Amino acid sequence: MQPAPVSRLEHGSRQGRLLRDTFDARLFRQTSGQAIDQLEAHLSDFSLRGVELTEPAVLTEAARSLMTTETDGIAEFDEKKLAAIIDLYIRTGIQVHSPGYMGRQFSGVVPLAGVIDFVSSVVNQPSSFYEAGQLPNVAERIMADELNRFIGWDPGTFAMLTTSGGSLANLTALLAARNRKLPAYWSQGGSALAGGARPAIAVGADVHYSMARAAGVMGIGEDQLVRLPSNDRHQIDVDMVRPTLEAAERRNLKVFCLVASAGTTSVGAFDPLDELAAIAREKDIWLHVDGAHGASLLVSEKLRGKLRGIDQADSLTWDAHKMMFVPAPCTLLFYRRREDSLGAFRQKKASYVFDEEPDIYTELDSGDKNFECTKRPMIMTLWTLWAVYGRALFAEKIEHLCQLASDAHDMLLTEPDFTPVHRPEANILCFRYRPEGVGEQELHRLQVAIRNRIKRGGRFFISKVNVDGVAALRVVMMNHEITAGHFRMLLGEIRRTGQELLAGSDGDDGQE
Numbered sequence: 001m002q003p004a005p006v007s008r009l010e011h012g013s014r015q016g017r018l019l020r021d022t023f024d025a026r027l028f029r030q031t032s033g034q035a036i037d038q039l040e041a042h043l044s045d046f047s048l049r050g051v052e053l054t055e056p057a058v059l060t061e062a063a064r065s066l067m068t069t070e071t072d073g074i075a076e077f078d079e080k081k082l083a084a085i086i087d088l089y090i091r092t093g094i095q096v097h098s099p100g101y102m103g104r105q106f107s108g109v110v111p112l113a114g115v116i117d118f119v120s121s122v123v124n125q126p127s128s129f130y131e132a133g134q135l136p137n138v139a140e141r142i143m144a145d146e147l148n149r150f151i152g153w154d155p156g157t158f159a160m161l162t163t164s165g166g167s168l169a170n171l172t173a174l175l176a177a178r179n180r181k182l183p184a185y186w187s188q189g190g191s192a193l194a195g196g197a198r199p200a201i202a203v204g205a206d207v208h209y210s211m212a213r214a215a216g217v218m219g220i221g222e223d224q225l226v227r228l229p230s231n232d233r234h235q236i237d238v239d240m241v242r243p244t245l246e247a248a249e250r251r252n253l254k255v256f257c258l259v260a261s262a263g264t265t266s267v268g269a270f271d272p273l274d275e276l277a278a279i280a281r282e283k284d285i286w287l288h289v290d291g292a293h294g295a296s297l298l299v300s301e302k303l304r305g306k307l308r309g310i311d312q313a314d315s316l317t318w319d320a321h322k323m324m325f326v327p328a329p330c331t332l333l334f335y336r337r338r339e340d341s342l343g344a345f346r347q348k349k350a351s352y353v354f355d356e357e358p359d360i361y362t363e364l365d366s367g368d369k370n371f372e373c374t375k376r377p378m379i380m381t382l383w384t385l386w387a388v389y390g391r392a393l394f395a396e397k398i399e400h401l402c403q404l405a406s407d408a409h410d411m412l413l414t415e416p417d418f419t420p421v422h423r424p425e426a427n428i429l430c431f432r433y434r435p436e437g438v439g440e441q442e443l444h445r446l447q448v449a450i451r452n453r454i455k456r457g458g459r460f461f462i463s464k465v466n467v468d469g470v471a472a473l474r475v476v477m478m479n480h481e482i483t484a485g486h487f488r489m490l491l492g493e494i495r496r497t498g499q500e501l502l503a504g505s506d507g508d509d510g511q512e
């Protein structure tokens, strides 16, 4: 009889030792210590930095050069390689902790949130099921209660779950809305509606693109998205809602959900929720509020009035990875009625996860309510910050950022070659550089080209957005280290860049 082959991972073998070493607690301490040293240096650097854009081929080459050439066995750990990987990771990112970063809605996170996220990665407790993530599930319940105090729903009957991003939360809420308003749809699909009617969703003209995407996923065609016109403050124009919905009815569209934005992505405008809620009630339409950006204003006594009427909504998307300063993703999806949280996904046949005999533990499971099966315990970052520092950390920072945007707006009014596009409602400010002599035709391309050149310059990171069809420069104040002086420097850089572009000097062609 042949002897059984000896496993390469046999105790005492080189491969066995290397495998055990990768899990070694002392190596873990050494490597995490090294990462922390690098991150400390990164966090201590307050210089003006946007993003250092690297050509993908160059970065691919740099990344490949860090890969082991060992193809057969486990490679020996190489400390220098790890340091180089971390360095490359830090260097090639948008520098979210720098005051030069003013361009997107994700933030430089509170570092403590990173510490908890790091713990989450090591203990690995996916949180869709209580048995796999006990503390995350309890923390979800606690945060639901804490934040619902600002929404104002009945504490005994509302529900909250976490999802991987605002886009997924919006899709989930739309599914719940459709299944409540068109109950036969889940089993019968399109034939559930009588008389050839088609399901439709009413959205603001400025709604986030995830809504159209969610509609596409749900089989709701582009022309079943009923666009509600905006007023001059970039909000849904309430006076136009009834006539637009009635026109949709005449097209045999059955609008089951009206989506309002609490903080539009483009300019941070807040739709009038109380008035929209009254219309939705009158027409028996679900009101979903996309507060991915602006729901966080609820924790501020000073600012929560922007969401007046939120207590009358049916569901709310709230991204904590935007204005609650935790790592992405961390999204909360709130439902006014708990039973609706079970309505999004009605399918129950998965014997390997859905328990046949519910008990006090499975009661906290969210696997039947969220799309994900395996889900990051994302609440842990938010809950830890809330537990350690309390509400005021968020309220103070949000109020400061909104004030910063308002001050920046006022500064623009004193600069004749700059024109604000709106008065900021939150921490987003859009404006144009328009010195005398720049015509309508040129205006759009000039903003796009300025934005691109500023980005490539690497000192500031700003974004651009089309407002009423014309590009505008967009800043999102996410960093409390930004001062009026930094914003003035940005304006100087925009002016210099704009002048160079108008003079026709080499550079960008305005393509994004």
Ligand SMILES: Cc1ncc(COP(=O)(O)O)c(C=O)c1O
Binding pocket: 105, 164, 165, 166, 167, 168, 208, 210, 261, 263, 264, 265, 290, 291, 292, 293, 319, 329, 331
């Ligand atoms: C208003 C609004 N809704 C939804 C989203 C999508 O959220 P996420 O990026 O978390 O998927 C965003 C993102 O910017 C947003 O601003």
